[in-house]
Amino acid sequence: MFLCAVRPRQASLFRSVVAAMSTGTFVLLQPLNYRGGVRVEPADSCGTEKAFEPATGRVIATLQCSGEKEVDLAVKNSMLAFKSWSQKSGMERAQVLLEAARMIKEQKDAIATMETINNGKSVFEARQDVDTSWQCLEYYAGLAASMAGEHIQLPGGSFGYTRREPLGVCVGIGAWNYPFQIACWKSAPALACGNAMIFKPSPFTPVSALLLAEIYTKAGAPPGLFNVVQGGAATGQFLCQHPDVAKVSFTGSVPTGAKIMEMSAKGIKPVTLELGGKSPLIIFEDCTLENAVKGAMVANFLSQGQVCCNGTRVFVQKTILDKFIKEVVEQTEKIKIGDPLLEDTRMGPLINEPHLERVLGFIKSAKKQGATVLYGGKPYVPTDPKLKHGFYMTPCILTDCTDDMTCVREEIFGPVMSILSFENEEEVLERANDTIYGLAAGVFTRNIQRAHRVAAQLQVGTCYINNYNVSPVELPFGGYKKSGFGRENGRVTIEYYSQLKTVYVEMGDVESF
């Protein structure tokens, strides 16, 4: 068994160590909080949490959940960093972000390996997540120097101008499905705007945010600019309720999002909420079928189906239903399930045992409600003996689904595709929009007018035309309805991490009463 104890200045050692690692060998012993530019044990704790390697079911770390005192220390430390960082020019901030992006690129394989060990997604996918992470840092580095206000001419030679200013210490709270990417997508725009950030990863995936923290420090960020506190709900609450926290950006479930908003409302803090979904994917008879099938696979089985924007309600026009089902089953049979660190694996384990049970429970209830399990949906034990306690299942295709079934209404967050049929555009639009969620949607058609007409009418934050689950950092990402508000990525996110000051300048005399 390999015991890894990596210190901040040992990044190159870390790289070679991780590159040499295989499934079933990693144990993390060093402190998991990051404050003031170094790893630290929390000053106090409110319990412990275990982090697993989903591929083997082994515990890789036991983390101390940060208590109120540790959260306060992290906030004070970040406030100090904010003082100097907020005074820097956009170009100066950009240099740090660009250097951090360069280091992420250089350490891509090591970061992806670590992510795979802690999260279970295939290393093939984890590398793509690392790419969208450094790209995000580069993107906001590019915007940092061009952030500017306006000059407004007023009567009598007086004038006004606006300054785009940072908010202060921002909190980022992450979900477990994209641990490194979420930390980057929140911190890059926050830091580019001149804020400091305290990030709390999910207790299931505490590891990769620390790699990012170390990279920021090495890239020249002042100590405390990006701190990491570990813990679960209680630690998250301490962060949201702290009076010196200026903003909370949250990624996670709808019920937790509601709590975050409530806590933030008490402190009049702006929030960004990136929440769950139950997105529709609409496949018209005039699509290119091969692309539509591939799109449905990407929309459902990426990251073992644990993706917020997955298109899990697959509406297929009746005339091509049989053909589509035949093709999608054939493609699903080919998915290689197993050790996520192997190059040709495309489906690893789910995040943990309770979640696996929950997903299997949805399939059971779908059967009870009349759906047909056409393919998969069963626990899976890989042949490799070291994987026998991992949290695997076969990808599942449900047919004969109806709009009122639980599997069609609720977010399953696992590899379960529900196929529904439809007759015409008007009908499918009404059904697609009949949900509390509004994160994403997809439409496959070769009719250009129809594609844009449908996209305009879908009540969602992102609509993919003839593709699915593509996340270029230049495009804003976020939800409508209960899938949240605020955006990540794109130019618009600058507005969510900054505030506007108006300055009035009098050029004449003050008129008296």
Ligand SMILES: NC(=O)c1ccc[n+]([C@@H]2O[C@H](COP(=O)([O-])OP(=O)(O)OC[C@H]3O[C@@H](n4cnc5c(N)ncnc54)[C@H](O)[C@@H]3O)[C@@H](O)[C@H]2O)c1
């Ligand atoms: N829209 C998006 O961009 C996006 C991206 C990824 C995941 N998600 C959603 O996230 C969910 C899965 O993630 P999850 O299971 O980690 O979600 P979750 O809501 O259980 O937890 C998310 C985070 O919130 C913390 N937390 C839990 N209770 C809290 C509280 N009372 N106060 C403060 N913090 C608290 C958790 O420790 C974790 O860090 C799914 O619904 C998925 O769709 C959304």
Ligand SMILES: NCCCC=O
């Ligand atoms: N790749 C971005 C999607 C994150 C949602 O879970």
